[in-house]
Amino acid sequence: MLSIIQAAGWPIWPLIACSIFALALVFERFISLKTARVAPPQLLDEAIAVSKDRLPSKDTVQQLAQNSALGEVLASGLQQLHAHPQSTEDELRAHMESSGRAVAHRLEKYLSALATIASAAPLLGLLGTVIGMIEIFGSQSGAGAMGTGNPGQLAHGISIALYNTAFGLIVAIPALIFWRYFRSRVDGYVLQLELSSEQFVRHLNRLRSK
16 A cells, blocks of 8 residues: 555645545544434424423423434523513524524534545546656657657656546545435434424424413
């Protein structure tokens, strides 16, 4: 592997940095986008059960907010009722939607960076290819009519061109796959948050009316 890196020349180092950065982002997103951290399956039912007859205590609401991303959105509705008991359904919905937008923004964290790596890696590989081609033509400058240049320099230029092209694709393809996977996962979570919030708003409106 070291010999390949040495053969590819300096243009491969930005690609190696991109690959390390992309790997770190993928691990971070896998941890942060776990279902238990975002939208535990039974959390909505538990929140409705706890607030079935009356508003839960502020400590309980705080625990709900710290439970997960969904818990934070649901807790925002309870916090609004604690602060403003006469809030209308539209005010409750607006407050929870505002909280949901903040949560959705956090769920999308680093996805743009991963998409940038997926787009930039082939271009960095192309840059290495161009540099390799420049070395190839440079090795042929001053050659005689038969085109006999420096074979070692020629081979080095070809290796830079091919290694950088290949490594750029090796970095870009997994980055693109993981970006699409995480993008789809976040979209699913956001839809789940919206549906759960709407159901909880209707529940809070009934509770407020009692």
